[in-house]
Amino acid sequence: MDTSIDDEDETHVPPAYLADPKVQEGILGWLGLQRCQEEESRILGEMEGLLGWISSQIDAINQALSICKGSPLLFTFIAQALPLTFLLRPCACFST
Numbered sequence: 001m002d003t004s005i006d007d008e009d010e011t012h013v014p015p016a017y018l019a020d021p022k023v024q025e026g027i028l029g030w031l032g033l034q035r036c037q038e039e040e041s042r043i044l045g046e047m048e049g050l051l052g053w054i055s056s057q058i059d060a061i062n063q064a065l066s067i068c069k070g071s072p073l074l075f076t077f078i079a080q081a082l083p084l085t086f087l088l089r090p091c092a093c094f095s096t
Helices: 021-067 074-094
Strands: none
Touching: none
């Protein structure tokens, strides 16, 4: 038990984290900031993984395109490559 929380001792001042609403608000604000920073870090990691995956998919499609030049499958590969390329372009502004 915290010895500073003695209801019997009226001369003792409780600690600021218990008595001062501004300190309590500051603690809650700091905890909220910490949560936001953790979430930002997690989201950036997820974004990097997603960008890496999209990039590998585009590389695989480009490799398939180079193998299939002149083949009837070329249209199918192009149809798959274009949407992925457009997905990757807007994400370039988030690169860290």
